[in-house]
Amino acid sequence: MKSQIKRGVSLYSFQEELFLGQLSLEDCVSFAAGIGANGIEILPEQNIASFPNVSDAQIAELHAMLARHGAHFTAYDMFLDTKRRKDRLMSDEEQVESIHRDLILCNRLGIRNMRILIFVRPDILEKCVPMAEKLDVHMGVEVHAPWHLEHAWIQRTIEVADRLNTRHLGILPDMGIFMKHYPPVMRARYERQGARPEVCDFIVDQHEQKVMCEYTIFEVAVKMQGNKAEVAMAESLRHNPYANPKRIYDYAPYFRHIQAKFYEMTEDCRDPALDYDAVIPELVRAGWDGTLSSEYEGNRWIQDVMEVDSREQVRRQHVMFERLIAKAEADLAGAAA
C-alpha cells in the first residue's frame, strides 16, 4: 500500500539563518523543494515583513517564488496577541476579530490549514467556525508538549468540533509530544552550563523510565541540592512527557497537518529523542494524507558552541521520513498479505 503522506517544511526550521540574514525566504523554499519537501508552512509574523498589511502584489510575488521551485504553501501559523495592551486583555470580540484577520489572510495566501496556538479558548474558536467554513480553512489547535492528545484541554476542542459536526476545526499535533528519549543536545547544553554528568545521567535515566517528573525535580532540587543548571534540566522534564503514539491513529480524522518537531538528527539520519519509529506506522495505517512538516528547534540548544546548519538537519529528517514511510508501507502490505 502506497501511503499518501506528504512532506514539507515549516519556515520555523530556518529561524537561525533567517534571523541572521544568512538565508532568504527563497533560499529556504529552494532547499526544501530540492529534498522533496515542497510543502511550505509559513509564519506570516516571521516571514512577511509587511504583516498584517500584505498586499495582493506581495502575495502574487510569494506565489511566483513558490512556483519557481515547484513548491506550495501547506499551513499558516497564526498568533493571537491577547496581551497587546498592557492595561487589559483582548475582549472576546477582539480575539475573534484577530482570528478572522488571520483566516482571511490565510485564504488570500491560498492556504487551507491554520495552526491555532494552544492557548486559544475553544469557545472563541467556536465563534470562528463559520468564517473558517466559508473560507475553507481548517483550524487545527496545536497539540504541543506538555499537553497531549488526550489532555482535557484538547478534548474540549474535539468536543466542539464533534458538536458542530464541522471539518474546519480540529487539532494539529506537534511531534514534540512523543519524546521517548531525552534529547542529547539538551543534556549537552545543561552540561556546558554546569550540570554534573552524574546528575545528568540520573535525570536522563528517570526520563527513560518515565518516572513522574515531579519526583525527579524533587530529587534533584531538594535531595541532591542540585545546582542551577541541574534543577533547570530536571524542570525541563515538566515540558517533555512522552505521549502514547498509538493515539495518533485514533485522532487522525481531526488533523490534516503535523508539525514534525525535532531537536537533532544524527549523521545516520535518526532522531535520538522523538518516537517517529512508532508514529509514522500509525499515520500510514490510518491512511492519513496530510503533510509532515519539519519543525527544527535545535538551534537554541547548540548555537552557543557551533554554527547552526538547519538545512542539513532538515535534510536528515526527510531521509528518515522516506525510510520510515517505506518501511511502514511494506510492513502493512506484509501484514495484509
Add this chain to the structure above:
Amino acid sequence: MKSQIKRGVSLYSFQEELFLGQLSLEDCVSFAAGIGANGIEILPEQNIASFPNVSDAQIAELHAMLARHGAHFTAYDMFLDTKRRKDRLMSDEEQVESIHRDLILCNRLGIRNMRILIFVRPDILEKCVPMAEKLDVHMGVEVHAPWHLEHAWIQRTIEVADRLNTRHLGILPDMGIFMKHYPPVMRARYERQGARPEVCDFIVDQHEQKVMCEYTIFEVAVKMQGNKAEVAMAESLRHNPYANPKRIYDYAPYFRHIQAKFYEMTEDCRDPALDYDAVIPELVRAGWDGTLSSEYEGNRWIQDVMEVDSREQVRRQHVMFERLIAKAEADLAGAAA
C-alpha cells in the same frame, strides 16, 4: 443487556471510624453487604493487626465473618516498604520477596486481585509474574491521579503484560483520575483555611476549563500573590487532572477491579466531582465484569468541622451506581434495538 458489573467496598472507605474505634471490621462488612456491596477490598496492613504473620485460624475467622454476611473478599491492597531501612533502599531481590509475601497471603485469603502501588517498577513486577500466575492472583497497578491510563509509566506495565502474554499483570484504575469538576469539599476546606472566595472561584473555574495547572498555580502564587491556603489549593490541581473516560473502554481487558474513589456524595446521590456519568457507560459497553469498589476519601476534607459518616457516603455512591448502571444498560439496549 444486563451488565455483569459487581459492587463492593474497600475498607479504606471506613478509615475514620476504624481508626477511632467507632466501627469494627465486622460492622463495616455487615453494612456493605446490607447495601448490596458485598465484595470487600481489604488492606491487610490496615485491617489485620497481626500482619504479616497472619495465622490460618485468623484467616478462617475472617472467612467465617464474611460468610455470616454473605460477603467475600475481592481485592488485596499491597504496600511495598522500599525505604524500610534508613541506610539504603530495598534491593530488587528484597522487593520481589516482599511482593511474593503479599501474593502468598493474598492467595491464602482466597483473593485473586492484588492492588499494586503505582511506584512499583515494571521490571520488578515482571519478576513476580511467575508467582502471580502460580497463585492465580492478578497484579493490577493502581492508576492513580495525577497519572492516567495513557501515562508512559503505566504504558510500561501494559507493555510488560503484552510481552509476557500474561493475564496476571495489568492495571487497577482509581476513579480519581476522572475529576471533571473540582470537589466542593476540597474548596470548602481551603476556604476554612483562609482562601478567599474570589480566588477559590478563579481556581475552580480554571479547573472547569481544563487549563494546564501550572498556569493556574503561577497566576495564584505569583500574580495574585495568593496566601498559603490559596497556593495550596492551586497546587492541588497538579494532583487532579481529568483523564478521558473513553479510554476506560480500551483498557478494560487489563483490569478486573476498580477503586471507585470519591470525596463526597450529595444528598440526592450524585458525585459533584468525578465523572461516573461517563465512566459507567464505558464499563457497561465493554461488558466488564469486575467490581466497582467504593473508596471514600472525603473524611480528611471535613473532619475539622463535622462528624464523618462514611457509611452514609458509601450508601449514596451505591445508589448512584445502581442508577447509572441501569441507565447505561437501557441506553445500550436502546442503541442496539
Add this chain to the structure above:
Amino acid sequence: MFDKYTIDPASLANVGPADAPTGFAFTTKLGYYRGLGLSMVEDLKVSLDGEAFPREAITFDDGNGALSLDEMETAYDRRWVFGAPATVTVALPGGFPAGEHKLALQQRLRISYMPFPSFNNDEKVVSL
C-alpha cells in the same frame, strides 16, 4: 490524615514516683491510614509551650517494650498497628508542669512511595 486525633489528652499522666516524677506520658496513634514498621517512624517530636524536648528524652512503647527513638530506627520486626494507641514517654524531672500547657506532637514518617517525609501534627492544650 488523622493529625487532630494523634494526641489523646485524657491519657496524660506523670511517670516515676508520685512525689518525684521523672517525666510524663501520653498515648498516641499513628496518624496514617495503615500500620507501619517502627523503623519507618523517623521521629516523634514533642514540645511543651513551643519548647521542643531533645530526641533523647523520648521513648516509645506500643505495648511490646519501650524503645528509644534511635532504637526504633532498626526495630525491623515490629509494627505500629493501625489505630492502636502507643505510649510516648518524655523525660522531665518533676513531671508535667502544673496548670494548662500546649502539648504538641509531630510524627515524621518515612513513606516509601513518597519522596518527602509524611508529617502528622497535633497540638492540644492539656493539664494533668
Add this chain to the structure above:
Amino acid sequence: MFDKYTIDPASLANVGPADAPTGFAFTTKLGYYRGLGLSMVEDLKVSLDGEAFPREAITFDDGNGALSLDEMETAYDRRWVFGAPATVTVALPGGFPAGEHKLALQQRLRISYMPFPSFNNDEKVVSL
C-alpha cells in the same frame, strides 16, 4: 532564543555633536522567533559595566521614528519586524566612555501565551 545576537557590537556609535556627544547608540534585533507589536516590548534595559540607565534615557527607533519606552507601550500600529535591526539610543552626556566597557541589554517582552515575560539578555565588551 537569539539572546547572544541581540547586541550588534559593530554598530556602536556616539550621537549628537562630535565634540560634545549627547549619548550613544547601537542596533539590536528582537530576540524572538517572530515579529512583535511594539506595545508588547515592555522594556529595553541597558547597562554599562553593571550600572543600569534610567528608563527615560532610552529611545527606540525601528526606522519609522524614535519613541520613548513609554510611547512604545501604546504604539499599537507598529511592529518590530523579525530579524530587522532597530536603533537603541542612550542619553549620556559625553557619549560612550573611552576604552572597553561591558554593555548589556535586556529585552522584556509580553508574550500573550506565556504567563511570565520573555527575557532576552545579551552582554558584550565593546568600545568605540
